[in-house]
Amino acid sequence: MSLKGKYALITGSSRGIGRGIALKLAESGAGVAVHYFRNEAAAKQTLKMVQDRGSRGLIVQADTTKPDEISRMVKKVHADFGALDIFVSNARPELAAFFQPPMNITLEQWDAAFDSQAKGFLVGAREAAAVMRDSGRIFAITYAQGSRTGGLQPWVGMGCAKAAMESLVRYLAVALARRGITVNAISPSWTEDSVLNTLPAEAQELIRQWHSGGFTPMRRLATPADVGNVVELFCSEQANFITGQIIYADGGASLMNPEVPPEIQLR
Numbered sequence: 706m707s708l709k710g711k712y713a714l715i716t717g718s719s720r721g722i723g724r725g726i727a728l729k730l731a732e733s734g735a736g737v738a739v740h741y742f743r744n745e746a747a748a749k750q751t752l753k754m755v756q757d758r759g760s761r762g763l764i765v766q767a768d769t770t771k772p773d774e775i776s777r778m779v780k781k782v783h784a785d786f787g788a789l790d791i792f793v794s795n796a797r798p799e800l801a802a803f804f805q806p807p808m809n810i811t812l813e814q815w816d817a818a819f820d821s822q823a824k825g826f827l828v829g830a831r832e833a834a835a836v837m838r839d840s841g842r843i844f845a846i847t848y849a850q851g852s853r854t855g856g857l858q859p860w861v862g863m864g865c866a867k868a869a870m871e872s873l874v875r876y877l878a879v880a881l882a883r884r885g886i887t888v889n890a891i892s893p894s895w896t897e898d899s900v901l902n903t904l905p906a907e908a909q910e911l912i913r914q915w916h917s918g919g920f921t922p923m924r925r926l927a928t929p930a931d932v933g934n935v936v937e938l939f940c941s942e943q944a945n946f947i948t949g950q951i952i953y954a955d956g957g958a959s960l961m962n963p964e965v966p967p968e969i970q971l972r
């Protein structure tokens with residue numbers, strides 16, 4: 706599939722899932738704006754990988770918990786490329802900024818989650834849509850399991866913020882439908898080469914074993930390239946009529962019944 710002549714901005718694309726999306730779009734020929742917050746070295750590395758794929762690239766810095774910085778970022782990318790067709794809201798603050806259970810989370814941590822996901826997506830999508838060409842694409846990267854469950858207690862701030870973001874996807878999809886701009890959320894399962902790799906080794910191993918042992922029917926975690934493939938797929942003209950949806954990219958994990966041990970379900 707060719708995305709030649711299209712221009713994309715992916716927040717948090719200096720590393721992790723965002724980088725996987727940036728590289729897939731670059732492979733398809735799209736110009737890619739690599740966004741980072743603090744780690745410029747990682748952004749430069751990703752930019753080189755984008756350019757090695759023969760694509761036009763640039764780097765942009767912004768704190769996506771701050772509306773004025775989001776506006777500045779989108780305007781700069783549009784001015785530098787001269788066009789914008791794809792906007793992916795993927796950045797998420799470090800765990801330390803929000804990862805606390807409901808009875809302990811500070812209002813500052815709660816705000817970090819909501820500012821980056823709900824407000825950040827509202828501002829980013831509005832700014833992008835204002836300059837985007839018709840038939841563009843807007844994506845929110847979510848974690849839908851965290852939005853609809855309560856077991857992973859310290860996820861409360863991010864889970865609630867992602868739920869608001871998913872709801873916003875539906876409202877924006879209707880608002881932008883007349884222009885042929887689609888708005889969808891993509892929900893990956895646990896993904897390699899991402900925040901996962903910053904968890905204690907024991908936690909990483911438990912998560913990998915749980916999924917390769919059967920809770921994910923495809924018996925592996927996701928990769929950043931898997932998520933990039935879904936974004937690329939939804940950028941095709943064939944996806945013109947799909948909007949306002951939450952797409953699970955999880956090897957079937959969301960199909961499992963959490964009340965029944967995997968050993969019984971997979972028998």
Ligand SMILES: NC(=O)c1ccc[n+]([C@@H]2O[C@H](COP(=O)([O-])OP(=O)(O)OC[C@H]3O[C@@H](n4cnc5c(N)ncnc54)[C@H](OP(=O)(O)O)[C@@H]3O)[C@@H](O)[C@H]2O)c1
Binds near residue numbers: 740747768769795847
């Ligand atoms: N990892 C998973 O297993 C998984 C599963 C489902 C959904 N997701 C979702 O996928 C997205 C990416 O996750 P990831 O694990 O790939 O992330 P990650 O590896 O932790 O990377 C986070 C990215 O966000 C940027 N960032 C951090 N704080 C920021 C801020 N205040 N303003 C702007 N940018 C900021 C970072 O830039 P710097 O490095 O420059 O700070 C980096 O580029 C998130 O929305 C996450 O919720 C992840």
